[in-house]
Amino acid sequence: MKQQNCVHRITFDSSTFSCPNIFWSIHFLVFLITTTNALVKLPKNTTIPALLVFGDSIVDAGNNNDMLVLARCNYHPYGIDFEGGVPTGRFSNGKVSNDFLAEELGIKPTIPAYRDPNLKPEDLLTGVTFASGGAGYIPVTSKLAGAISLSKQLQYFEEYIEKLKGMVGEEKTKHIIENSLFSVVYGSNDIDNTYFDLPITQLIYDVDSFTTLLAEDALSFIQKLYEHGARRILVNGIAPLGCIPSKRTSSGGPLRHCSAKHNDAAKLFNDKLSANIDKLSRKLQEKSIIYVDNYSPLLEIITTPKKYGFKVVDLGCCGTGLFEVAELCNKFSTICPTRTDYVFWDSFHPTEKTYRILAANVLEKYINKFF
Template sequence: MLEEGHRWWWLWLVGVHGILMAAVVSSDTLVESPHVPAMFVFGDSLVDDGNNNFLSSMARSNYYPYGCDFSGGATGRFTNGRTVADMLGALLGLPYVPAFANPTTVGSRILGGVNYASAAGGILDETGQNLGQRYGLSQQVVNFEISLNELRGMMSATNLTQYLAKSIAIVVVGSNDYINNYLLPGSLYSSYNPRDYANLLLNRFARQIVALHSVGLRKLMLAGLGPLGCIPNQRASGRAPRGRCVDSVNEMLGSYNEGLKSLVDQLNARYQGATFLYANTYAVFGDILNDPASYGFKVIDTACCGLGRNQGQITCLPLAMPCANRNDYLFWDAFHPTEAANAVFAWRAYLGPPNDCYPINLQQMALL
């Protein structure tokens, strides 16, 4: 939870939900000069903006009603409107960054950044294999190096070094390593206790972050895991009483989130001249779950679009009829937040106190 002083500040900010939604600028109302030259996005379906459209995957959202509140329609974003990455990019003064897998993402189109995130992808290469093709984090790093080779042909070595050092990388990954790996029946890792599994993930994750640093990135925001035991999919699993989150799932995430924050400290101490942030996803969504009305939400346990218990047993299908009052809902489908929820997270990562984004917030990092 937020400290009391910070809490009242945030309640003032989000007390009127419509004001919050309007305040997260769209890509059509950019500031005159971007705060950073580019943003590079790595992760999973929480920030995928269309990569899986070009893969043979069951994890796709390029159909209505996904994107029903997005200016471009159903682009492959796993929500009704904008993702957290879209909003953070807008706050940084950048246009929407294109999906790496789109054949048109070449040449000058990559100068403002690229999105490498892939639905079902995770830290472990095998995570999400039950859903078909996807880019795991290690492949996303390889894909970034492909973009880097193209950038080398567009600017001098000195300019590229400065460009990369000033750019920001957003990394939102790890949920699938639980939802589509550890928690699946027959998982290869079922014999691991939660702490050992978290350590495995963090060790693999650290390798990829160090790899991104080694090729020139110097500003990276690493998002922790939200309370996965509270998403409609887990509430619908029958492992908790109706109306309750699956506490056992939430409890196992503590080791990962604590370890990721510690990793941020280690990386900041080891790599002088670089800045690594820990975005406290769990705290942000925990606050909403504990006091939804203060953030403008009325429904926190049921998806806006889906079927079955909590509308979370079957996710949002093509041409399904979503709820009409989408800004009242915390969750869009069985797994993903609504645009309204993404707005809360984006603001708190961008402007929040150290409990939200540690050791400094995204705005402060952009100004370094």
């Protein structure tokens, strides 16, 4: 379907900027103080003022809501366990991983979508997500889904920086960008939708050359974030794609095993992405960019579910759990009675409980590597 031309942009009227500088100085000081109330122990005199997120549906919080695309979910039963039972556009029954990261770091309870028409100016000070369901590292992936592309998300980030400068000045903006946590989450749609589901791609690339292309595009994007001042960047590897319910259904055979070809492609890409990040970090001679392994922790949850209190690993909670995702998971779908028993909410995305566990793994293993 064709994407609407109408795009909500967050703007500030002249009254926003007519406030005396002392107001923004005080507000900035207060927001820095509040971010020190983190549940994660950080080094003394260290703050993470904001969380800024780029990616796909795993970390989208509603940027696709006003777009005529399949990859949106601002309707029930999505958000059934979110505060007030509101379907915000998060691909989950409740919160997603970036919400838990922000909450545990003492930044704020949730990370809003940058394109949310109800976004307040003060929300920018503590972070937003630019992510869009269906997006990928390579342009064709986002184009196929009608999603907000990598380059457009970067453009929104540049726009965001200018808004910050108008609010708190150039020096404080520089402080926010340099000390904030950045999280980058792409790759799943590139491998699943563009490579395996688009036959022409496999005529041009084999898995090895395609994952090399992805890892190179990822590196290019990370370098651009660094050039814009980002100094704490988490680059997320992708999950075991072959074990998500929809891939078990389509590619796992009659017994719905994990799809080996999808998992192998995911591991190959992760290895190349990790190697590229390590190489760049050595070149920069600082710990500004860190690779996050999401494959191993999710696979451990899937293979040892009882350890984490789960009972169902091969089905989504929504509908039959075999294939429902986005518009196929809707108000007419039956919902599993105990959502905390399920690793997956729909046939592609984890439940809020799973997101919380994955976020805790990031906080435990990676955050302090920046310091």
